[in-house]
Amino acid sequence: MTETADIVVVGGGCIGASIALHLAEKGVGKVILLEQKELAHGASGKGIGIIRTHYTHPVLAKLAQQSQQLFHQFAERFGGYDAGFNPCGYFVLVGEADVATLTQVVQMHQQMGIEVQLTDAQQVKAVCGELLDLSDVAAVAYEPNSGYGSPPKTTVALAKRAMDLGAEVRTQTPVLEIKLDVEGRVEAVVTPNGEIKTRTVVDCVGPWARQFAEHLGLEFPVTPIVEHVVVVERPTERAAFHPVISDLINLCYLRSDGEQAYTRIGNSDPKYHAQFALQKADEFHGQLFPHICEELHRKLIRRCPGLATVPVVETYSGIWGVTPDYQPIIDRLNYAPGLYCAVGFSGHGYKLSPIIGDLVSRLILGRVNDQVEMLNLFRYSRFQENDWIKSPFSYAQAQGLR
Template structure:
């Protein structure tokens, strides 16, 4: 194992792998990426992988838009590796009470050159005849959005990073961050030995609270269990369908690329306190049957034909959730040399290419990226200045 590095990135999810790769692309010196288990061991191993730009906050919409462009050009940008991206299109469905918000978000996105339109219900029905639109009042459509594979994308980032000279070490948990007498980063201690470095990037996702606790630095990131139900579509509904964000029933769904499967996940924030774990290490793939049954029913409500479908899988992952559902991306002033990009809640996969790019510029001292990331600063929680969108959906709130 290396004994010194210019920059050590901790956490081999899509965020850590993307940051390590972009640092290497920017010739940032000797970079090491350390993962406690295997790559994509955390949220990135289980994500549904929706890539969309529909955010009520313009800064998030912009980041999502820039990221989406990078998913479209993934192979050209990242050494020919494939992210598993399928730009199959994306619908946002809302009920009567959210129509005004949907319209204002679409208008805002169009002013930012994002390709999105309000689309008539008959057009939606023609595109997906099996979709039940009885309780839907308006729909927005993003033709360039879709879904990708978070584990495949994470591996692609890490492989490209390794090609460019990054030392990628799995099964190497970081046990401690060492400081010098002046309180500056001096190195990391792993189970396989120590690495001297002046710069550490904390990308440990749902493990964030625990990771820096012994430095007296407590991240407000809660590990939350997130469920997915997979249903096999009957032969009458064998064709793939676009991604659907269902803001009436607070769930999201997409089809699979190879098999006639549809996966559904929860976007009802009322469940998050119930599914919160004290520690990310308490996650062992546990499932709360109440929510998987509810998700299955929501899927049938939206696609009545799926009553004939078979449930082929139920599983869960964890994500790291902050009080405003937005990430913490910063340089920690009181521990010189420590950077963080954690707490991505349900947004981390789609944002991973642009976060890698902007974060690497930030670490290398680029002023424009500092301004871009100020919204996500660590101190916003102490300052009581959480990220708040100019408009918000009735129930989905910060998740959009």
């Protein structure tokens, strides 16, 4: 007997799990989420999990604001499950070259109703003590409602809630092929266990986007990029928990852990991405590029000289799917009617996942409103049209990452 589904979501990261959940909430019928390995195996598995609203593009800022609100309400909104969200606050540090940009971005956010304020090094010191060297900081923005969460925990929470509402979640079930009928419409997905007949497939495979759609003749400009994190243990005198720090001078970001005196540092310098690009996401096996870990450690010491002698307890890597303009591809793909995609989030996916799940589910069901129409910014065809997403403001070095 041939298995059927109303909608098949492919990819068990936070985006796929969120879309499956919101579809199940809307009672669309039989929803199946397929993941090739385990939940949060890809980009959602090793993300540092920062949740912020600080974006130079107003649409991204609005989506981040709405998603952040959902993180604050996560357990209440999503069946009592925990996303590991810690609203510890978020500081953005800039040098002289970026003071005007920071001021403009903050003003834009305030007009949108985002809670953010310009402040100075004294407030950072009041919160962080003497942890940071702020001698080169010319301006600071502070988001009190931002912080960090756990991408793996969030992914599992969303998937469990989807199952509570009737969706099926199948791990260790790769999609080998999307079959089209004679008219070019989606007809089925092929797995090692057989075909699942369906007229609607949602591609949420993240860094695997390019290779996943090759057999359909679709060219997704999504490059798998290896990203690195260095973890140090703070000494007793600096063991106090600190907020998230976005350092747009040294092009890195820091966050502490809630349960132990660890600080994690990640890269926000786009110049490294070409060096860490893979031909296929299947080539990723947790490899490290030693010189970037050493550079991240140097950046940490530059910003936090008091941590110069503390031990490095871990270095690890994850994987992003990055597009040429560092923005996702979210669309209904008319090339193969019935196929939708939400891929290439370029490091933004986790923080946006709660709202993206809702909006993509509405797009699929034809429940278009002003919110759903915002997704047109992220259409697949923008790359063929040479209409890349451009922000009205740009930081001197961080560029598309903000």
